Amino acid sequence: MKRRKSPQEKKRLSYTKDRRNDYGENDKSSRKSIRRNKRTPHRANRHRDHQVLEAARGAADEQSGEAAEERLYARRPKRWKKVRDAPLGEILLGRIERRVKRGIHDPGTGRKRIRRIRRRQKV
Template sequence: MRRRSPQEKKRLSYAKDRRNDYGENDKGSRKNIRRSKRAPHRANRHRVNQVLEAAVGAVDEGAEEEVERRLLVKRPKSWEKSPDAPLGEIVQYTLRRRMTLETGDPKRDAARLERVRRRTRQSVG
């Protein structure tokens, strides 16, 4: 394996490193992903149990069909993970936002933004 120059390392970092972009602490994902998977499953089980409790008792074909219909009417809840964004995109967004809010030196921020764009555009080995 060959040595990489600092410039190449920076380019790879902008392309390959990922950052959380949905407003959550990155360490919170450890618990929140599990919690987010758990919540819809629990809600689905709760709904099914409530519907099935209404059908307890003697076997009645009408009640059976009604329970089946009620279960199929509503689509089960679900949840999907969203991927983190590449570091280069996050840095560009931050610099653009800083420029629109005019919190820093506009010339310096524009130069930084152009530098990041140049580094993220170059091909990654």
């Protein structure tokens, strides 16, 4: 039989396992932007390859073929990589630290909250 989790244990797990989008954009827009960000570099690479190979058209000789191949591989292809979201605990820590730094939160209360969140993350 499964053991029941205490509220404190649930909170700790939530801070470590739950994730939030920290990229700075709306989390719903990621549905479209991830696809767009994958698509754009591939398109640019195909376009560049086409331009290089189009310049090498004509009579087939070894020199022009080698020159075209050199130009083709001289530049690293563009790429994009997805970055995973940050844990909820880190996001909350950053928010509170920023508020204390800007003077929105009382420094004493802010430090207490920061210690509490860090303690929950460690256990």
